[in-house]
Amino acid sequence: MVGNVTAMAADHGDERITAEFGALLRDLRRAAGLTQADLADLAGIGVRTVRDLERGRASRPQRATVELLAGALGLVGAERADFHAVARGQPGPRAERPAAGGPVGIQLPPPTALVGRDRDILEVADALSGAGGPVSLVGLAGVGKSTLAVAVAHHLAGRYPGGVAGVPTSDCGAEEDVLASVASVFGVARPADLATRFADAPGLVLVDAVERAPAAVADALRWLADAVPLLRVLATGRHPVGVVDELVWPVAPLDVPPGDGGLDLAAAARYPAVELFLTRLREVRQTPPDPHEVDALVRLVRRLGGLPLALELAAARGRVLDLNEILHRYGDRVLDLGQPESPAPRPAVPVTLRDAVAASYRLLEPAEQYALRRLSVFRHRWSVELAEALLTDSDDPTGGPLGGDPAPVLDRLVELGLVSARGAGPARFRLLDVVRDYAAEQATLTGESAAARRRHAQVMAGLAARTEPLLVGPQIAASAFRLDEVAGDLWAALAHAANDDPPTALFLASKLPRWWRFRGRDVPGRQWLRRLLDDPRTADVDPAVRAWARVGVAQLALEHGAAQQELPTTLAALDDFQRLGDVTGELAARSVLCALYMSVGGHDDARRHGEAALALANRTGRVRDVIVAQNNLTWHEIRAGNLTAARRRLATVDRLAAQLGDERLRVLAGANLAEVARLQGRYAEAEMLGRRAVARLEELGDPGHRRRVLGTVGLALAQDGRLAEAAGVLAELRSVENAPEGDGERGRAAQDGPVAAIEATLALGRGDRDLAAEWFTVAARAFAGGHDLRDVAEALVGATATTDDPEIRGELLGWLRVVCREGGIRLLPRELELLQASGGCPDVPRRRAAADDRAAPDPAD
Numbered sequence: 066m067v068g069n070v071t072a073m074a075a076d077h078g079d080e081r082i083t084a085e086f087g088a089l090l091r092d093l094r095r096a097a098g099l100t101q102a103d104l105a106d107l108a109g110i111g112v113r114t115v116r117d118l119e120r121g122r123a124s125r126p127q128r129a130t131v132e133l134l135a136g137a138l139g140l141v142g143a144e145r146a147d148f149h150a151v152a153r154g155q156p157g158p159r160a161e162r163p164a165a166g167g168p169v170g171i172q173l174p175p176p177t178a179l180v181g182r183d184r185d186i187l188e189v190a191d192a193l194s195g196a197g198g199p200v201s202l203v204g205l206a207g208v209g210k211s212t213l214a215v216a217v218a219h220h221l222a223g224r225y226p227g228g229v230a231g232v233p234t235s236d237c238g239a240e241e242d243v244l245a246s247v248a249s250v251f252g253v254a255r256p257a258d259l260a261t262r263f264a265d266a267p268g269l270v271l272v273d274a275v276e277r278a279p280a281a282v283a284d285a286l287r288w289l290a291d292a293v294p295l296l297r298v299l300a301t302g303r304h305p306v307g308v309v310d311e312l313v314w315p316v317a318p319l320d321v322p323p324g325d326g327g328l329d330l331a332a333a334a335r336y337p338a339v340e341l342f343l344t345r346l347r348e349v350r351q352t353p354p355d356p357h358e359v360d361a362l363v364r365l366v367r368r369l370g371g372l373p374l375a376l377e378l379a380a381a382r383g384r385v386l387d388l389n390e391i392l393h394r395y396g397d398r399v400l401d402l403g404q405p406e407s408p409a410p411r412p413a414v415p416v417t418l419r420d421a422v423a424a425s426y427r428l429l430e431p432a433e434q435y436a437l438r439r440l441s442v443f444r445h446r447w448s449v450e451l452a453e454a455l456l457t458d459s460d461d462p463t464g465g466p467l468g469g470d471p472a473p474v475l476d477r478l479v480e481l482g483l484v485s486a487r488g489a490g491p492a493r494f495r496l497l498d499v500v501r502d503y504a505a506e507q508a509t510l511t512g513e514s515a516a517a518r519r520r521h522a523q524v525m526a527g528l529a530a531r532t533e534p535l536l537v538g539p540q541i542a543a544s545a546f547r548l549d550e551v552a553g554d555l556w557a558a559l560a561h562a563a564n565d566d567p568p569t570a571l572f573l574a575s576k577l578p579r580w581w582r583f584r585g586r587d588v589p590g591r592q593w594l595r596r597l598l599d600d601p602r603t604a605d606v607d608p609a610v611r612a613w614a615r616v617g618v619a620q621l622a623l624e625h626g627a628a629q630q631e632l633p634t635t636l637a638a639l640d641d642f643q644r645l646g647d648v649t650g651e652l653a654a655r656s657v658l659c660a661l662y663m664s665v666g667g668h669d670d671a672r673r674h675g676e677a678a679l680a681l682a683n684r685t686g687r688v689r690d691v692i693v694a695q696n697n698l699t700w701h702e703i704r705a706g707n708l709t710a711a712r713r714r715l716a717t718v719d720r721l722a723a724q725l726g727d728e729r730l731r732v733l734a735g736a737n738l739a740e741v742a743r744l745q746g747r748y749a750e751a752e753m754l755g756r757r758a759v760a761r762l763e764e765l766g767d768p769g770h771r772r773r774v775l776g777t778v779g780l781a782l783a784q785d786g787r788l789a790e791a792a793g794v795l796a797e798l799r800s801v802e803n804a805p806e807g808d809g810e811r812g813r814a815a816q817d818g819p820v821a822a823i824e825a826t827l828a829l830g831r832g833d834r835d836l837a838a839e840w841f842t843v844a845a846r847a848f849a850g851g852h853d854l855r856d857v858a859e860a861l862v863g864a865t866a867t868t869d870d871p872e873i874r875g876e877l878l879g880w881l882r883v884v885c886r887e888g889g890i891r892l893l894p895r896e897l898e899l900l901q902a903s904g905g906c907p908d909v910p911r912r913r914a915a916a917d918d919r920a921a922p923d924p925a926d
Contacts, residue, residue: 084121086151088249091119093138093148096174100277101235107137116235120245126152172230172250173271176219177212180344181319181337189217189299189314193269194224198310199286199298201275204482205500206421207374208316210301211273218271218299227251227268227295238278243285247296256288263295275302276428283308303425304481315482318371318497322363330359338371339363345380358388365392368399370497375418378402400502422503425483436474437483438513440496441504442521444553448491449475451551454524455517492550515565522562522569525555529576536579537689541729542766548580559593567602572610578617587624594618612641612650619657628664635661652678652690659697663704668889672701692721692730699737703744703855706891711741732761736774743777746895748785752778772798776819783826795823817847818856825863838867842877854888862892866899874903 094104094115101119105112110133118126126134131152135145179186193200202210215231222229230250235242244256247270253262262268275282283306286298290308300306305313319338322328330353333339339362343353354362365388369375379402382391395402403417426434439456440447447455449472456471478484479494486494496504508514528551535544548555555577562570574593581590594614597603603611615638619631635657642650655678662671675697682690695714702711715738722730739754755778762771779794798820825840841864848856861881868874878900884890892900 084254085154086126087119087121089148089151090115090134091246091249093140094119095231095233097138099138100233101238104134104137108133110134116242120242125154128152171219171222172228173215173218174231176216179209179212179216180341182209182213182216185213185316186216186220189213190221192312192314193217193221193297193299196310196312198290198308198312199272199300199306200312200314201300201302201305202314202316203302203305203480204316205318205372205497206303206424207372207418208318208482209373210316212373213316214271214273214299214301218269221269225267225269225297227263227266229269229271231271231273233273234275234277234282236277238281240281240284240288243272243278243281244288247285247289257292259289259293259296263293267295267297269297269299272298272300275300275306276304279304279306282306303428313480315480317482317485317487319373319376321367321371324363324367326360326363328359328363330354330356330362333359333363333366336366338366338369338376341373342366342376342380345377346383349381349384354388361388361392365396368392368396368498370499372418372497372499374421375399375402375499378418399499400506418499419503422499425481426503426507429481433474433477434507435513436471437478437496437500437504438508438511439517439520440478440484441501441508442514442517442557443496443501444557446492446495446550447554448494450491451524451528452494454527455520490550492547518558518561519566519569521554522558522566522573525551525558526562526569526573526576529555529573529580533576533579536583541583545580545583548577549584563593563597563600567597567600568606571597571600571603571606571614575610575614575617578620581621582624585624587621591618591621591625591627594621608641609645609647609650612638612645612647612654615641616650616653616657619661623657623660623664626664628661632658632661632665648681648685648687652681652687652693655681656690656693656697663700663888666887666889668701668704672698675701688721688725689727692718692725692727695721696734696737700853700855703741704888704890706893708741708745708893712738715741728761729765729767732758732765733770736762736770736777739774739781740777743781743784744893746784748781751781752785755781773819776823779823780819780826783823783830786830788827788830791823791827795820795827798823818844818860821847822856822860822863825860825867829863829867834867834869838864838869838873841867845880854884855890858884858888858890858892859896862896862899866903868903 094101097104099107101115102112105115108115108130110130114130115134128149131149135148138148140148189200189202202214204210218229218231228251230247232243232246232250238246241256248254248256248259250270251259251262251268253259272282272286279302282300286300286306286308289296289298290310305311319341320336321338322333322336334343342362342365346354365379366376369379379391379395379399382395382402386394400419400422401417403420426437429437436456440452442455443451452475453471456474475484475494479486483500484494484496505514508517529548532544532548535541555573559570559573562573571594574590574597578590578594581587594617598611598614598618615631615634619628619635619638622628622631635654639651639654639658641647642654655674659671659675659678662668662674675694679691679694679698682688682694695718699711699714699718702708702714715734718734719731719738722728722734735754736758739751739758742748742754743751755774758774759771759778762768762774775794775798779791779798782788782794783791821840821844825837825844828834828840829837841860845857845860845864848854848860858881861877861884865874865877865881868877885892
C-alpha cells in the first residue's frame with residue numbers, strides 16, 4: 066500500500082510539472098502570435114503533441130521535443146534555459162503563479178498606439194458595459210479587430226477587479242479547449258472553478274479569432290454565460306459567434322480623405338487613414354512626402370479603402386519607392402500587396418491582401434458569395450434599391466439564387482464588414498476596393514461577369530428613367546445629385562452596354578441629356594448618343610426611344626455651338642413624335658427646334674415652333690410646357706427690341722410658376738426680368754430684382770445662373786454710375802477663375818462676357834474711352850462663344866461708340882451688321898443714339914423708337 070501511495074505521488078508530481086510546462090508553452094506561443102497549428106508546423110511536430118502538452122495531458126516532454134519547440138519559438142539565452150528547466154520539472158518563471166482564485170491583473174499584450182480609433186474604443190467600451198451578452202468585433206481581415214479589442218480591454222481594466230485576460234482560438238480547438246484556456250489564464254485548474262473565481266469580482270476575457278473554431282467558441286460562450294455570469298466576453302472574428310444576446314459591432318476601415326483633390330499634406334494628414342500610412346512610412350523612410358507626392362498619397366489611401374493592413378503593406382514599399390511609384394505599381398492591383406519576405410513565415414498571417422480577403426470570402430455561404438460577386442460590378446456607392454434590383458434576376462420567377470429577397474444577405478455582408486454603410490443618403494453602401502477587386506476576380510472565374518454587367522446596365526437604365534422626369538423645376542438639384550452619386554456606374558454601364566447590349570445603352574443614354582447639360586458633359590454625352598443612334602444594332606429599337614435620343618443629341622449640340630448639324634435630327638424626332646401621338650415628345654422637340662433655329666439665324670422658324678409649342682401646351686393643359694414656351698418667346702421679344710412684350714411674357718411665367726409652386730422657375734423669371742429692366746434703363750429695378758434672384762439661386766444651388774444674374778447686377782450698377790458698387794460685384798465675379806462644371810460653353814461666355822462688359826462700363830464711367838473700347842471688344846468676343854447674340858450686339862455697340870479710330874470703328878460696325886442679321890436683332894433706341902453720336906451706320910437694324918418703350922409693341926415690328 067505504501068508503495069502504491071508513493072507511485073501515485075510520483076505520478077501526481079509529473080502531472081503538475083507537465084501542467085506547469087503547458088501553461089508556459091501556451092503563454093510563449095500566444096506572445097509569438099502563433100496558433101497551435103503554426104507552432105507545430107514550425108517545430109516539425111504533430112499539432113496533437115502541442116495541444117496535449119498545453120492541456121497538461123502528456124507525460125514529461127522529451128528533450129528533443131523541447132529543443133524543437135524552443136527553436137520554433139525563437140527562444141535564446143536565459144529565456145531558453147528557463148524553458149528547458151520548467152520542462153525538466155525545475156523551478157522556473159512559472160513557479161510564482163498566482164494561487165487559484167487570486168487576482169491576475171491584465172494578461173494581455175500591451176496596447177498598440179491606435180490611429181483614428183478613439184471614438185471606437187469609447188463606444189465599444191460603453192456597449193460592453195451595457196450589453197447582456199458578448200460583444201463581437203466583426204470585420205474583414207486586416208481591419209484591426211484584435212488591436213482594437215486589446216485597446217478596449219486595457220481601457221476597461223479598472224472596471225474588472227477579477228482580472229482581464231485574452232485567449233486566442235485554435236484551429237483544432239474544441240469546447241473544452243476554449244474553456245481550459247480561459248481557466249488557465251485566470252489561474253484556476255478547471256473551468257468549473259471559474260464560478261468561484263468570479264463569484265464576487267467581475268472579469269473580462271477577450272476571445273480572439275473566433276472564426277478558427279466557431280462551433281467550439283459558441284458552445285464555450287454558452288457555458289460561460291450560464292456558469293460564470295460575472296465574466297464578460299469581448300470577441301473578435303470575421304463573423305459573429307452566433308449566441309443569444311450577442312452584440313455584433315462591425316469594425317469599419319479608417320476614414321479616408323475626399324477624392325476631389327486640392328489637399329495639402331497637412332490637410333490630408335488629418336484623416337486617420339492618411340495618418341496611419343504616414344506613421345508607417347516614417348518607419349522605413351526619413352523624409353516626409355514631397356508636395357508632388359500628396360495627390361498620389363490621397364489616391365492611394367482611397368484606393369486602399371482605409372484598411373489598416375493594406376495601408377501598412379503599401380507604406381512598407383516606401384523603403385524603395387516614392388508614393389507616385391507605389392500608386393503606379395499597385396494602384397490597379399492592390400490585391401497583390403503583401404508582406405516583405407521573412408525567413409520564418411507564419412502560416413496564419415495573410416501573405417497578401419488577396420489572402421486576407423479570400424479568408425473572409427471562404428467563410429460566406431454560397432448565396433452570400435454570389436451576392437458579393439454580383440455587387441462587385443458597382444463602381445462606387447449604391448442604394449438598397451439598386452442592390453435589390455441587381456441581385457434579383459428579372460428573368461427568373463424564383464428571384465435567382467437569393468430567392469427573391471436579398472435584404473437578409475445585404476444585412477449579413479454589412480454585419481461582416483464586407484460592405485460598408487456610411488452617411489444617411491440612399492447611396493450609402495459600397496464595397497472596399499480590395500473586396501470588390503477580389504469578388505470581381507471570382508465572378509470572372511465562375512463565368513458570371515457578362516451576365517452581371519448586363520444586369521447592371523439594365524438597373525442603371527431603370528434608375529435614369531425614374532430620375533429623368535425629376536430633372537426639372539425645384540427637384541433638379543436634388544435629382545442631379547442623385548445621379549452624381551452613381552455617376553461612375555452610369556458611365557460604366559453605358560460603356561459595357563454599348564458593346565454588349567446596344568438597345569439598353571441607347572435607352573440609358575436617352576435619359577441622361579438633362580443631367581449631362583446640367584453638369585457640363587454636353588460633348589461626351591452627344592458623342593455617346595450619336596454613336597448609339599448610328600449603331601445598326603439599334604435600328605429596331607422602340608421609335609419613341611430613338612426620338613428622345615435625337616432630341617437629346619440636339620439639346621447637347623446647342624451647348625457647344627453645333628446646332629446646325631442636328632437640325633435634321635430634331636426634325637426627324639418631331640415627325641416621329643407626331644406620328645406616335647406623343648404630345649410630351651412633340652413639345653420637347655419644338656422647344657429644342659426653337660433654340661436650334663435661333664442659333665442658326667432661322668428666327669421666323671424659331672418663333673413659329675415656339676408659338677406652336679405654346680398653342681399645343683395651352684390646348685392640352687400642360688402648365689409647365691406653357692411656361693417653357695413663354696420663356697422661349699420672351700427672348701424673341703428681346704431680340705426684336707420689344708421689351709414691353711417681354712415683360713408681359715415674364716409676368717405670365719411668374720404667375721404660372723407660382724400656381725405650380727415651382728420656386729426655381731419663378732426665380733429664373735425674376736432673373737430674366739432683371740435683364741429686361743436693365744435693357745430698358747431701369748437700373749435700380751434691375752439691381753433689386755437681380756440681387757433677389759442671386760440670393761435665391763444660391764439657396765437653390767444653381768451657380769451658373771447665379772453668376773449670369775450677378776453680371777446683370779454689376780452691369781446695371783456700372784451703367785447707373787455707381788462705380789464702387791459695380792467694382793464690388795466685379796470682384797465677386799472674378800473670385801471664381803473658371804466657369805462651373807455644369808455651364809459648358811454658354812457658362813464660360815456668361816462668366817467672361819459680363820466681367821469684360823462691366824470693366825468696359827467702369828472705364829467709360831472714369832472717362833477712359835480707349836480702355837473702354839478694348840474691354841467692350843473683349844466682351845463681344847467672349848459672348849460670341851454662346852448662342853445668344855443679343856449680348857454680342859450690345860457689346861459691339863459699346864465698342865463702336867467708344868472707338869475713335871475710323872478704320873476700327875468701320876470693322877466693328879461691319880461685325881455688328883452681321884450679328885444683327887444672323888441674330889435677327891433690332892437695336893434699342895438707346896443703342897441707336899450711341900451709334901449716331903459716334904457716326905454709326907444708319908442701315909443697322911433698329912426698333913422704332915416710341916414715346917415710351919413701355920407702351921404696346923409697334924405693329925410694324
